[in-house]
Amino acid sequence: MIEFTMPSLGADMEAGTLREWHIEPGDYIEHGDIIADVETQKGIIEVECFDEGVVEKLLIKEDEKVPVGTVMALINPVGGEEREEAVVHEKPEKMHETRREPVPHVVSPVVEHHRIKISPLARKMAEENHVDYTVIKGSGEKGAIVKEDIEKAISQEEEQPKSTEEKPGTTTNFREAIAAAMTKSNREIPHYYLEIKVDMSKSLDWLAERNKQRQVKERILPIALLIKAVAKALQQVPDLNATWENGLVKKPEINPGLVISLRTGGIVVPAVRQADRKSIEEIMETLNNLIPRARSFKLRSSEISDGTVSITSLGEGGADRVYGVIYPPQVALIGLGSIKNEPWVENDMLGIRPVLSITLAADHRATDGHTGDRFLKALRQQLLNPEVL
CATH class of the missing domain: 3.30.559.10 (Chloramphenicol acetyltransferase-like domain)
Incomplete structure (x- = not known):
């Protein structure tokens, strides 16, 4: 079992506050995936995981202050056939990336993620393009955020002049x-x-x-x-x-x-x-x-x-x-x-x-x-x- 711990984000950091998990038990994660937002004196930092496997358990609740080195989550490493099965089960949109032979099209289900309904593909697009999907009003079924909503947000951001002003209070x-x-x-x-x-x-x-x-x-x-x-x-x-x-x-x-x-x-x-x-x-x-x-x-x-x-x-x-x-x-x-x-x-x-x-x-x-x-x-x-x- 892999223990994911609160990382040190600087010599001065003793603890950080977990603001949001981007994963749930059962999710399959890959090297470099963003799995949490942690608040430090330097602001909100997107925390990556550099292990591969299936999330077994989340040990820390959101808004909890966590000392550096504290175990935050348990990850079950998988490989070979187990890995392929986990990818197909948890992240169907990644199946096209990990398997070379043709596979049938799988429609990504809309999932509840911390009280925000967003499809896995839309969430991935948002994270890759640094779009804050928590402020987007979804156009999908029951208000779910879908791919088209993220594409619209990206195009609107590109049309607006880039702001380099820092957030107040930091x-x-x-x-x-x-x-x-x-x-x-x-x-x-x-x-x-x-x-x-x-x-x-x-x-x-x-x-x-x-x-x-x-x-x-x-x-x-x-x-x-x-x-x-x-x-x-x-x-x-x-x-x-x-x-x-x-x-x-x-x-x-x-x-x-x-x-x-x-x-x-x-x-x-x-x-x-x-x-x-x-x-x-x-x-x-x-x-x-x-x-x-x-x-x-x-x-x-x-x-x-x-x-x-x-x-x-x-x-x-x-x-x-x-x-x-x-x-x-x-x-x-x-x-x-x-x-x-x-x-x-x-x-x-x-x-x-x-x-x-x-x-x-x-x-x-x-x-x-x-x-x-x-x-x-x-x-x-x-x-x-x-x-x-």
């Missing part, structure tokens, strides 16, 4: 969460800082060339290239892609977390998962999806908890450099200043170049200055050769 909670994490960082982590300057001429020229044929909304911003360069440098210096948990724990995936400032105050640090395996275009697409959801508090649990290193960027017109504070239990934070024209000497010739100051804040328990220096040099080399990214 600033205080975010500030408290940030204060707790930063206090822990300053109290427990012995920081050391290093800085390097990089001539960004080649990188910016490369981006300009790639953006020539793109529409404005499709253009690649420098931050996407910088995230990719950081990820590739971490491949060379993996000790900084790690956490400190009674010792150095290197992470197999490179998931840089980007610090996103909220307009009403506070920050959130969602992860760009497996950035080393994504192209720069794919990273840009991820950011275009991630940033609006972060600012409207619609992040998933993995996006909050999976970060292996943090990047803070001040963007254009900001300060020359930033000296950050490490987000525990991570062991490093990369600070990106504003790209500014500065005098630059190369081959004994003085010129003006677009220069980026990159700082590294690192945990002295985990690494030393030599490791940090190797990382910054590797990062500079990546940015001087953007075509290899």
Whole structure:
């Protein structure tokens, strides 16, 4: 039996409040399915499950505060024929995905889900497109929400201008969460800082060339290239892609977390998962999806908890450099200043170049200055050769 426990969604999190289950006993769930909404100081987070099986029992009631690590549900793992039988029985719409041979069409029944009637297909569409189906009036039998209702809601949302305003009343909670994490960082982590300057001429020229044929909304911003360069440098210096948990724990995936400032105050640090395996275009697409959801508090649990290193960027017109504070239990934070024209000497010739100051804040328990220096040099080399990214 698999025990699903309340995940830790940050070093400062001790407990979360279960607001809604998206599953019931008997449901078949797959890797990555959203199974619950949990409220933390960072807002309502969609919690995923990374196991596969049939829900045996829900142990926690909605609106109950749950400490991190508490068992919330029991999942019975299934495989082979048992798995196929469970898929056919519980989620007929998935049968076409899991079986190659033709199967007869099965009409998805309308089910009651926490007092809201919604068909399984409509619910799946709503979750994939981040549509809040709890506010939709269903047009199906007895007011049930059906596929057409979700499609209508999606089209209406696309017609309206995207809002990036944060929900009111959350600033205080975010500030408290940030204060707790930063206090822990300053109290427990012995920081050391290093800085390097990089001539960004080649990188910016490369981006300009790639953006020539793109529409404005499709253009690649420098931050996407910088995230990719950081990820590739971490491949060379993996000790900084790690956490400190009674010792150095290197992470197999490179998931840089980007610090996103909220307009009403506070920050959130969602992860760009497996950035080393994504192209720069794919990273840009991820950011275009991630940033609006972060600012409207619609992040998933993995996006909050999976970060292996943090990047803070001040963007254009900001300060020359930033000296950050490490987000525990991570062991490093990369600070990106504003790209500014500065005098630059190369081959004994003085010129003006677009220069980026990159700082590294690192945990002295985990690494030393030599490791940090190797990382910054590797990062500079990546940015001087953007075509290899």
